[in-house]
Amino acid sequence: MFRLKHLAVFVAFLFVGIGFSQPFVYQGFLRDNGSPATGNYSVTFRLFAVESGGSPIGTVGPVATSLSNGLFTARLDFGTNAFTGADRWLELEVDSTTLSPRLKIDSVPYAIHSNNTRGLIVDNNLNVGLTSTRKYMGIGTSDTFPYDGKTMGHYALGWFDDTWNPFGATTWLSGYAGIKLFTSGALRVAIAQNGAVGIGTASPVRLLQVGDPTVSSVGLIRVGQNGASTSRAWDFGIGDSALFGHRDNFGFRDVSGSTIMVLQSSGQGGRVGIGTSFPAQSLHTTGNIRTDGGILQSQNSIVLHPDVDLTGDDSVSIANSGGGIWMKFQDSVATIYSSANGIMNVRFATTNIANHGVIEVGDIPGTPKAGVYVADNGNGIVWGNIKSFREPDPNDPETDFWYASLEGPEAALYVRGKGRLVNGQALIELPDHFQTMMLPESITVQLTPAARFSKGLAYEEINGQISVFELNDGRGNYDFSWVVTAVRKGYEDFRVKRKWDEILPLAADREKEWEARLKSIELRDKR
Structure with a gap:
């Protein structure tokens, strides 16, 4: 035994004006022998002008209908003259069983009969328009505000010819406490009551805030220029620090307004300033510089100037x-x-x-x-x-x-060596380098015999050579050592x-x- 419970009737498409087709969506709940019906059923829908008896104004079906846990939905269209303003009842037949009583169709679908439904006009092409007396849709028709010589509802969507663009209507959207836009069930854009716009945040605290500072997310703004031969785009994170830029400079300021960094355009020198708005060199910083690597210069040298005027x-x-x-x-x-x-x-x-x-x-x-x-x-x-x-x-x-x-008290040099007496005589030849560097008149010679029977040694300078001989006409044959010292030429005036x-x-x-x-x-x- 079938038992029908009517859940709701929904308007699917709104048309105004008698004589047009007026489809709407019907949803019901069906029990089969006391349990929610599930499966495929054949359902016929009939529209009557009376509660019982009479002939149907229109019939839809039979329609193969799929039920799940008793619920089903059907789109109904009973023709152009089905709804004239008089009472109407809906009768259902399920698998050749006619259900009773008939369902009286009340205000929701029946409101579509009027040519003027609360200021809304719908034509036969499903276009929604507005009356000439009020050019917006909304709730609370008396809750309005004036703007640009027009009247707009606080909770409304409207279209107006305003001073912004005289060649066509502009769209106005108003929410008194704010407006929120969603996609995929998530908030994307919020406009607060004070006009602050939040992208990715429901509580913007700046005129424009991108991202939520209370969560680990990064807000980005992309500013780009596209042309026939170039395509450039920059992404910038927005936080407590401010972002500024124009054709000559681009940079960052902190919340106190102090410049953190500025980048000049090539027309302004292409300089970078850190802590200054007016860099005087390719890189100009007002604070300390730290590097964990090296400072490399491929050409010339690295010069550190402590002051701007380079006075030293x-x-x-x-x-x-x-x-x-x-x-x-x-x-x-x-x-x-x-x-x-x-x-x-x-x-x-x-x-x-x-x-x-x-x-x-x-x-x-x-x-x-x-x-x-x-x-x-x-x-x-x-x-x-x-x-x-x-x-x-x-x-x-x-x-x-x-x-x-x-x-010692002089700039001296020395040379030394060994020689041998033969028949009491020997000749010391000074190296060329020593003779070149020494002052000739400053020369001193020390001779040391290597024999106990020596009678003593002496020398004479003969033509730049040192002639050694044994004293007392000695004719000994033995070895001796010698040391020659002199003042360096050109250093004879050495000051002590x-x-x-x-x-x-x-x-x-x-x-x-x-x-x-x-x-x-x-x-x-x-x-």
Whole structure:
């Protein structure tokens, strides 16, 4: 036994005006012997003008209908004159069984009979239009606001000829508290009541906000230019920082309005500024620069300028992260310090002699204790408290040999060798290089006989050669050793005593240098 429960009648297409077809959707619930019907059934729909008896105005079916858990849906069309405004009843026949009572069709589908249904006009092509008195669809017809000389509902969709475009109607959409757009069941765009637009967020806190800062997502805006020969597009993340740009510059500012970075166009120099809106060089930063790699320059050299006007009156410092060894460049002087206390360890500079350089190594107070410099005569000079050579011990790899150089009040050189007396005479031939470098009148000769019976040795200079003979007309035959020393040619005026600041670097602070010198002497005296 079939038992029908009418669930609803839905308008599928709205037409206004008597004489047009008026299809609508009917949904019902059918029980078969007390249980929800499931399967395929043959259903016939008849429309009557009376509750019982009479002849049908129109018939649809039989229609093969598929039911699932009792539910079924059918689209019904009873002809052009089925709905005239009078009462109508719907009768169903299921598999040759006529169900009763008939269903009276009430206001929802029946409202389609009117030529003017609450201001909505529908033509026979299913186009929806508006009356001439009100040009929007909405709820709360009295809840309106004026705009551009028109009246618009707070909860409405309308079409108006306005001042924006006089050549056609524009679409107006209004939601008093805001508007939300969805796709695939998810919010995509939200317009808040204050006009803020959110893309990907329901709570925009800026005039335009892309993405939700409370979730791990990134909002992007794509700004592009497409042309016949070029196609460019840039994506930019939007957060608390601001994004700005125009034809000359593009960059970022933080929430306080301070410039974080600016990129100039090629017409403005193509420069990059970090922390400044007006970069003066290809890369201009107002803060510190850190690199975990190297700074490479393929051509010429790398120059660090501490000031914009390139006057050299400021300094550049290079330090390690621990505050230990650091280097400072100032006024043609490069100084290496062991810490930030300003004690000099190594200094590269020019001296008070024009275009002459000096390298100095300092002690604890910062007094130079060794160095290399170019004197006023162009000679390179190495100096220190002691001059040594250092060589690993060939018999003990954990030990080094340190030999100190001979010292004296003159710039001297020497040559030495061995000879043999034959009949009490011998000749010493000095090497060409020694003769070239020595001052002839400064020569001294030391002779040492290798025989106990020697009567003693002496020499004479004959035509640049040294003639050796045994004293007392001796005629001995034995070996001897010799050493010849002389002053270097051109260094005969070597000065032993000099002023302490003779080779002071050009930009050195003389007062500080003097204080460091006194401290160094004090430490020496305590040792």
